[in-house]
Amino acid sequence: MPDKEPIGVIGVGWVGLVTAACFADLGHEIFCRDIDAAKIGLLESGQMPFHEPDLPELVKRNSERIHFSTDMRDVLEKTRILFVCVDTPPTYSGDANLSRVDAVVSELETERGHSLVMKSTVPVGTGRAVERRLAEAGKQVAYVSNPEFLKEGSAVKDFMNPDRVVIGGDPGSQDGAADAVAALYKPLGCTIVRTDVASAEMIKLASNAFLATKISFINEIANVCEEVGADVQEVAGGMGLDKRIGESFLSAGIGYGGSCFPKDVSALKQLAGNSGYHFQLLNSVIEVNELQKRRVVRKLKKHLGTLVGKRIALLGLAFKPHTDDMREASSLVLAARLQGEGAHVQAFDPVAERQAQELLAGAKICDSAMEALKDADAAVIVTEWPEFKELPLEELSKTMKNPLIIDGRNMLDREAVRDAGITYEGIGR
Numbered sequence: 001m002p003d004k005e006p007i008g009v010i011g012v013g014w015v016g017l018v019t020a021a022c023f024a025d026l027g028h029e030i031f032c033r034d035i036d037a038a039k040i041g042l043l044e045s046g047q048m049p050f051h052e053p054d055l056p057e058l059v060k061r062n063s064e065r066i067h068f069s070t071d072m073r074d075v076l077e078k079t080r081i082l083f084v085c086v087d088t089p090p091t092y093s094g095d096a097n098l099s100r101v102d103a104v105v106s107e108l109e110t111e112r113g114h115s116l117v118m119k120s121t122v123p124v125g126t127g128r129a130v131e132r133r134l135a136e137a138g139k140q141v142a143y144v145s146n147p148e149f150l151k152e153g154s155a156v157k158d159f160m161n162p163d164r165v166v167i168g169g170d171p172g173s174q175d176g177a178a179d180a181v182a183a184l185y186k187p188l189g190c191t192i193v194r195t196d197v198a199s200a201e202m203i204k205l206a207s208n209a210f211l212a213t214k215i216s217f218i219n220e221i222a223n224v225c226e227e228v229g230a231d232v233q234e235v236a237g238g239m240g241l242d243k244r245i246g247e248s249f250l251s252a253g254i255g256y257g258g259s260c261f262p263k264d265v266s267a268l269k270q271l272a273g274n275s276g277y278h279f280q281l282l283n284s285v286i287e288v289n290e291l292q293k294r295r296v297v298r299k300l301k302k303h304l305g306t307l308v309g310k311r312i313a314l315l316g317l318a319f320k321p322h323t324d325d326m327r328e329a330s331s332l333v334l335a336a337r338l339q340g341e342g343a344h345v346q347a348f349d350p351v352a353e354r355q356a357q358e359l360l361a362g363a364k365i366c367d368s369a370m371e372a373l374k375d376a377d378a379a380v381i382v383t384e385w386p387e388f389k390e391l392p393l394e395e396l397s398k399t400m401k402n403p404l405i406i407d408g409r410n411m412l413d414r415e416a417v418r419d420a421g422i423t424y425e426g427i428g429r
């Protein structure tokens with residue numbers, strides 16, 4: 001059997017490192033490059049730069065096949081297929097910042113027939129622009145779009161069991177390159193969608209924007225449920241059974257966060273606007289999400305009156321469970337809003353403690369949920385870490401000054417909470 005194709009991975013953030021580890025597990029030799037020497041140093045010494053389930057084991061198991069470097073030449077010499085996994089953060093205008101993608105393109109050499117496989121989320125049209133730049137510079141590099149659909153917290157499982165893999169290549173010289181990328185995913189046995197570059201880029205943005213729309217939609221339904229006495233979880237369950245709707249991403253809560261939805265919804269809105277089209281629906285999706293984070297403050301005031309001097313415990317700070325990522329987390333907006341109202345914030349997250357120390361200025365970051373709950377006037381569940389289901393409710397009702405829980409993720413058994421003498425309020429219930 002011929003050796004498997006060696007693969008280059010540029011940028012070892014969440015997407016890059018998961019891609020590297022999973023392809024290594026499928027038997028490929030992987031050459032990773034990142035400009036962050038500290039991160040490369042950590043990885044070389046066997047440590048993980050962030051929390052992601054299953055990833056440490058996968059990297060360890062395949063350590064002989066995964067190589068790390070800060071030098072692009074190492075990757076260019078050893079591989080032909082280069083997965084670009086650098087970040088594309090939003091700029092002040094809401095457009096994506098492509099400077100890191102541009103830097104990678106500049107570093108490619110002319111002599112060898114590399115394929116540049118874009119996994120970073122980029123605006124529609126980026127592929128064509130990069131292809132033009134490569135051609136003008138006389139670089140024989142093929143361009144393939146291969147957007148990622150990995151969820152933080154289950155990224156390894158998502159990579160190994162994808163709903164689909166999308167591969168975009170433009171007709172002509174690109175055909176062979178796109179075929180070679182498709183072949184890499186063959187062992188996964190999943191549906192492979194072959195399309196043009198622009199459509200592949202749009203599939204990614206439209207998928208994230210649609211999922212964010214689903215969340216803002218159910219959050220608005222939740223808000224109406226509160227007005228009319230319905231229960232959003234019953235409603236979502238009943239809706240989700242309709243196959244046309246589907247049950248996922250219908251969990252009402254205090255809004256979506258993370259490095260993807262907020263950025264990609266805004267990037268798609270901006271992309272449409274730049275082309276002269278006003279994407280009205282996305283404006284509402286964004287606005288609903290912003291307001292949803294702030295509704296918790298109203299709920300607290302309803303029970304406590306003024307928040308001046310009140311101690312509020314925030315349970316869960318990461319933007320979702322099973323990650324330590326706090327980018328665009330609802331906890332950040334909520335903590336700042338509560339502090340703005342004069343409240344004291346005492347917060348706990350099972351894994352995001354280090355990030356919280358940096359980002360939540362003025363808040364007390366606690367080592368346990370019970371410490372955060374001590375003498376609190378109210379607790380807000382911000383992130384649905386499974387361990388919060390196991391909180392000792394009787395003990396909790398005694399340790400809190402005023403036993404009140406606002407369940408921002410509808411995760412607790414409200415009858416059990418109420419039976420323990422704690423006032424309970426969820427979202428849309």
Ligand code: UGA
Nearest residue numbers: 148149150151152249250251253255256257258260319320
């Ligand atoms: C998202 C997409 O789900 C991935 O397919 C995509 O690859 C990724 O963005 C990306 O573009 O890189 P991720 O941001 O990791 O993945 O996390 P999600 O599980 O999608 O959750 C996003 C946010 O929505 C979280 O704050 C979560 O709490 C919230 N959410 C999710 C809800 O409020 N309700 C739901 O029903 C589902």
